[in-house]
Amino acid sequence: MYTEKVIAEFTNPENVGEIADADGVGEVGSPACGDIMKIYLKIEGDKITDARFQTFGCAAAIASSSMTTRMIRGMPLSEAWEFSNADVVDALGGLPPAKVHCSVLARDAVRAAINDYRTRRGLEPRETGSSRCCDGAGCGSKPEND
Amino acid sequence: MYTEKVIAEFTNPENVGEIADADGVGEVGSPACGDIMKIYLKIEGDKITDARFQTFGCAAAIASSSMTTRMIRGMPLSEAWEFSNADVVDALGGLPPAKVHCSVLARDAVRAAINDYRTRRGLEPRETGSSRCCDGAGCGSKPEND
Amino acid sequence: MNDQDQRPVYMDHAATTFMKPEILAAMAPYFSRYFGNPSSLYRFARESRKGVEGAREAVGAALGASTDEIFFTAGGSEADNWAIKGAALANRERGDHIVTSAIEHHAVLHTCEWLEKQGFSVTYLPVDEFGRVDPGDVGEAITDRTTLVSVMTANNEIGTIQPVAEIGKVAHDHGVLFHTDAVQAVGAVPIDVERMGIDLLSLSGHKFYGPKGTGALYIRRGTRIENLIHGGGQERGRRAGTENVPGIVGLGRAIELATADIEGHNRRIAAMRDRLVRGILGSIPDARLNGHPTERLVNNASFSFRYVEGESILLLLDARGICASTGSACSSGSLEPSHVLLATGLSHEEAHGSLRLTLGDANTAEDIDYVLEILPDAIGRLRRISPLTPAHARIPEVD
Amino acid sequence: MNDQDQRPVYMDHAATTFMKPEILAAMAPYFSRYFGNPSSLYRFARESRKGVEGAREAVGAALGASTDEIFFTAGGSEADNWAIKGAALANRERGDHIVTSAIEHHAVLHTCEWLEKQGFSVTYLPVDEFGRVDPGDVGEAITDRTTLVSVMTANNEIGTIQPVAEIGKVAHDHGVLFHTDAVQAVGAVPIDVERMGIDLLSLSGHKFYGPKGTGALYIRRGTRIENLIHGGGQERGRRAGTENVPGIVGLGRAIELATADIEGHNRRIAAMRDRLVRGILGSIPDARLNGHPTERLVNNASFSFRYVEGESILLLLDARGICASTGSACSSGSLEPSHVLLATGLSHEEAHGSLRLTLGDANTAEDIDYVLEILPDAIGRLRRISPLTPAHARIPEVD
Numbered sequence A, B: 001m002y003t004e005k006v007i008a009e010f011t012n013p014e015n016v017g018e019i020a021d022a023d024g025v026g027e028v029g030s031p032a033c034g035d036i037m038k039i040y041l042k043i044e045g046d047k048i049t050d051a052r053f054q055t056f057g058c059a060a061a062i063a064s065s066s067m068t069t070r071m072i073r074g075m076p077l078s079e080a081w082e083f084s085n086a087d088v089v090d091a092l093g094g095l096p097p098a099k100v101h102c103s104v105l106a107r108d109a110v111r112a113a114i115n116d117y118r119t120r121r122g123l124e125p126r127e128t129g130s131s132r133c134c135d136g137a138g139c140g141s142k143p144e145n146d
Numbered sequence C, D: 001m002n003d004q005d006q007r008p009v010y011m012d013h014a015a016t017t018f019m020k021p022e023i024l025a026a027m028a029p030y031f032s033r034y035f036g037n038p039s040s041l042y043r044f045a046r047e048s049r050k051g052v053e054g055a056r057e058a059v060g061a062a063l064g065a066s067t068d069e070i071f072f073t074a075g076g077s078e079a080d081n082w083a084i085k086g087a088a089l090a091n092r093e094r095g096d097h098i099v100t101s102a103i104e105h106h107a108v109l110h111t112c113e114w115l116e117k118q119g120f121s122v123t124y125l126p127v128d129e130f131g132r133v134d135p136g137d138v139g140e141a142i143t144d145r146t147t148l149v150s151v152m153t154a155n156n157e158i159g160t161i162q163p164v165a166e167i168g169k170v171a172h173d174h175g176v177l178f179h180t181d182a183v184q185a186v187g188a189v190p191i192d193v194e195r196m197g198i199d200l201l202s203l204s205g206h207k208f209y210g211p212k213g214t215g216a217l218y219i220r221r222g223t224r225i226e227n228l229i230h231g232g233g234q235e236r237g238r239r240a241g242t243e244n245v246p247g248i249v250g251l252g253r254a255i256e257l258a259t260a261d262i263e264g265h266n267r268r269i270a271a272m273r274d275r276l277v278r279g280i281l282g283s284i285p286d287a288r289l290n291g292h293p294t295e296r297l298v299n300n301a302s303f304s305f306r307y308v309e310g311e312s313i314l315l316l317l318d319a320r321g322i323c324a325s326t327g328s329a330c331s332s333g334s335l336e337p338s339h340v341l342l343a344t345g346l347s348h349e350e351a352h353g354s355l356r357l358t359l360g361d362a363n364t365a366e367d368i369d370y371v372l373e374i375l376p377d378a379i380g381r382l383r384r385i386s387p388l389t390p391a392h393a394r395i396p397e398v399d
């Protein structure tokens, strides 16, 4: 069901871990949903100079986090804000419909981190489209289906 | 579903045909039921000296008719009247449950022929257990089942 | 040929077909090698999924349908039950009336009778002497409570092909769903669900050289239908149960082969069938061909022979190594012989004297010769035994 | 082993099993040689009938049932649907209440939900932390409207074996029918329908090295049950559809093999399973074994690993050639992970971190070694990625 790119990104993710002195940290999801993404940003001027992640979740969630951090490194904040989950999906060569929400989650984590940075700087957080916990149809991997 | 004996009796029946100067003729069944049996008897004294049959019906009906005529040849009339369909079934090595009615029909045809003989001789016909057209459960040979 | 150890002359392809070697070969890897559960996530299961999805494409292509409109079942009966119960129950608020024909397979008729017990009402349309449903009758039977019309593509006993496209049009003109049982038609009648206005179509693998216990239901996108087998999310949540992967793969290959050259196949089979029919009608008096003279399955030769009973014909043929079937129900102990033959207006006696010969891909010209040699003699023998046979219908003994 | 072209280390036997060569060999003659329709009258079809009836005897013998109480289906899901709908609908005048458990397979649960839509009411009994139903709870749930109790013999996710005989007794003491889904139990739990008080029992061939798309329903003589698939008179009028002869023959052979020496089989598999469980719990902190410590299927090793999600475990294992499964539903996009794990009291996080390894007859000691080598590393990698992992649960990198 996954593309080779997703599997490659998942099995060898980049930018795993915390940034101790991060300028912004965003966390979305919950253990109940089976997905938590935490993104750490290092920001210099208006630019993202480092991005790292920690993720509890499925292969698509981990691959999306990894790909997202790779893509937003070096981006101006304004561009990173507009950065769309469709870009992540494209970069991964596609995601199964039931997994697209993982890429949305990654985008949301980036926005949450940017807002954290803004708040720390005394700026108003920007309005962020809230993401639902999960969506999409099943892909039938549960043993309940055996 | 049929025993070898049934098949043998059916493929090589004995005593097929009419007796032109029969002393008694019995016919039971109807085309609508898919079974007609006609038994012709030649009677001398109180004894059946010849028995022949004509049957429209399934293999079990033809085998039962043939076996019945073979068995009642030489029998006193009183014995032939008491002759039971179970004897036919036994002699055939058994019949499928759905086909037992064919042996009953043969017995009924014999009784009808004896009564015909009695009537011709001015005797009262004896009371005969009337046979239903068909009974028993299906054996699934119809293409409706395909 | 009359040696019982030899392969028989098999003329009962409407009952079931042998599996062609190339179909078994297609299935073979999926029993013990690619045995994974298609629902499993690991790569190993990908082959199973591919097998199933390849078969789905083949079935879709054969019907002029999209892949996502094909759902695998365990046979024609399950597909018929699902289509009719599923559509009736799912559309219950819209209506409670079903229109079908008097000559449907029992998988349709008994399903309709079950629905009657659940409070539905069913109209069983009559057929003409050839077994055809009049599309006009369909239109007249439809009321504002009707939700489903179910008329088979071709009949299994007498081979009559229905005017499916016309019936589909009538159903759709009235905004009613149209189901057709195409179990006997696949491989002989070119099917196009669009052109024929079909919303639901049942088929069964073992009727066209595929595996027994496999089938499919075509469900037009957007059709409201309840599930029949509830459980796991297989078949996109519509038919639960671990997929019969080898069976499905076999069904796919079988439908590919069966529909690759329907015209050529029909030409070949019809030539044999026509010689068989002419030979039989020419040598046996008081015989009739049941079903439609032209609008019939190419492989079907269904007869009524007066004065004799079907099972005994069949067993005499069997004694000479010929496999055939009959619509006679003497054997079943019920008063009724085949409901199909009676619906075409045959008397009980004629219906009891029926014989069905259905040809297939392994039959040869020699098989036809052999049946033409054996059958008149068999009928002759039975007619000599029968009290009903008039003089003109006797057939002289050969030896 | 981690080469994707090699045969994988397959530890998902609860999902499906490979077919053993001797089972395929038993089926082989019935595809193209003895292909006759068992309903046909001619001698040629006798082999098909004998094949089917031989399998029926084998299934009856394996369950302690009579041959005439065995009915073939197209799998476990159909058998479950038939048992529950059939018994509920046939006994509707007597009552409209069903008792089942919260951890049944969806083939049971979704069937019960369908019946709820038809006006029935259903009690879903809770289970303890090990996944066991309390027979006392069954008795308390039964009302004078109850007609059926359905509790599975053994669970497919966590392997817990239910006190079936006790539950059967409670049901019968109340004059209520008892159905059990034994799909996972056949070949591992000795079954005796008499001793266990079972009226209806479902099984599925592909769970014990038999063919996919085959199953059976045991119906105690005299049990009132409606048909599910209506149509032809096959299976003594109770399950329509041309018999899947090769499949049925394979099912018969499979159940013979699977029940010939359950004890020896269990000993062999349990030894491997126990080493696997000990090894995993010994090398991975914050891991727990799901299901019952002793009353469990010998081949089932179901775990929850905290701080990580099941699908990602599964895919890391897959990358190393290990086939396993998970009860996590992150993948399914629903809020709920496995209903079974939640019913045993696991938190959502724990339920999401589940992994099921189920052993089978082809597994070896080397397979266990290999999983013990690969799994801790996989969990370690995911825990290093997870924001939830506390220091004590980290697993040092090996290289």
Ligand SMILES: Cc1ncc(COP(=O)(O)O)c(C=O)c1O
Pocket (backbone or CB within 6 Å): A145, A146, C240, C241, C242, C243, D014, D074, D075, D076, D077, D078, D080, D105, D107, D152, D154, D155, D156, D181, D183, D184, D204, D205, D206, D213, D215
């Ligand atoms: C406990 C249980 N019941 C029912 C089923 C359904 O069986 P099948 O997939 O053969 O229809 C399964 C497995 O799929 C199962 O594990």
Ligand SMILES: Cc1ncc(COP(=O)(O)O)c(C=O)c1O
Pocket (backbone or CB within 6 Å): B145, B146, C014, C074, C075, C076, C077, C078, C080, C105, C107, C152, C154, C155, C156, C181, C183, C184, C204, C205, C206, C213, C215, D240, D241, D242, D243
């Ligand atoms: C017209 C028709 N419909 C339905 C069926 C049922 O198909 P199956 O036996 O594969 O369930 C058959 C044959 O058996 C048939 O001929």
